[in-house]
Amino acid sequence: MVSLSADARCGSALITNTRSCGNDAFVLELQLSAPIGELRAGRFAMLSPENGAGPVIPRPISIYDYDGGIKISFLIQILGRGTRVLAALRPGHKVSITVPLGNGFPETIFNREAVAVAGGVGCAPFLTWLRQREAQSKNTHMIYGARSADRLYELDAFQQAPGRLVCATDDGSLGFVGNAVQAVQTEIAEGRISSDAVFLACGPAPLLHGFAAWAREQKVEAYLSLETYMGCGIGVCNACPTPSSESGAFSDWPWVKTCIQGPVFRLSDIRF
């Protein structure tokens, strides 16, 4: 693999397995050409098929599972051309990969009570996060919401991971009836989660906006993992701006680059 900057590497990876999840998602398992070392949860890769079938611009996808060696996997929802061509690949095909990218979830919160708030495929970065918090499993919760039970992707894996899992579905087909933010409010109101906990959210924009409005109103410590459009993933193309807040860590410039300064931001550092 070719070294890019910091710890990111760019190269080719062999597909060892693909399996579908629900009606519109799949897990892509890859074999890297070399290990990428210890990984903080919440980092991502840029992926594209090597056979030239896909768009020129690779797609950013969170690292779902990594064994510390050469096995890595991704949980991908099929939305448009880029993810469709990845879904069409089979074992033996190769993908171009740049990994690991971005900052990941903060390690400073390790000893604190912490709550992952995930919507649909926004669950992907949290499997590694839950496992990394095994020693803190009593202080770890995941609120996993989706429109319906069939969109709670890889539910078995999350049920088996350390920490307490609460599922929420809009249509009531599994768990709490309502969205993930409403489930968080109920968990706090009923004393199962403290409002002094740290909250980390990842998922579709409506979930993140609802979460951010609630977190600001309640003045809880909150982080968002943003899924903006990206071009290069390495800070060159300026395709991924997020407005910074005037009083936060990035107050010296009105924009931050989500790919290198994120994708995880403390809510008070950005305007969202």
Ligand SMILES: Cc1cc2nc3c(=O)[nH]c(=O)nc-3n(C[C@H](O)[C@H](O)[C@H](O)COP(=O)(O)OP(=O)(O)OC[C@H]3O[C@@H](n4cnc5c(N)ncnc54)[C@H](O)[C@@H]3O)c2cc1C
């Ligand atoms: C850091 C990061 C991590 C991500 N992790 C994952 C992951 O683990 N699994 C996963 O399935 N997806 C993840 N995504 C989102 C994924 O990158 C997009 O879904 C993908 O790029 C869509 O490409 P496409 O060519 O299939 O769709 P396109 O043809 O580009 O778009 C299809 C439709 O989806 C909309 N869309 C595309 N991208 C986004 C976006 N980022 N936000 C909102 N709407 C969008 C478009 O407006 C369009 O309506 C992540 C994104 C980022 C930035």
Ligand code: FES
């Ligand atoms: S994606 Fe190119 S600068 Fe962020």
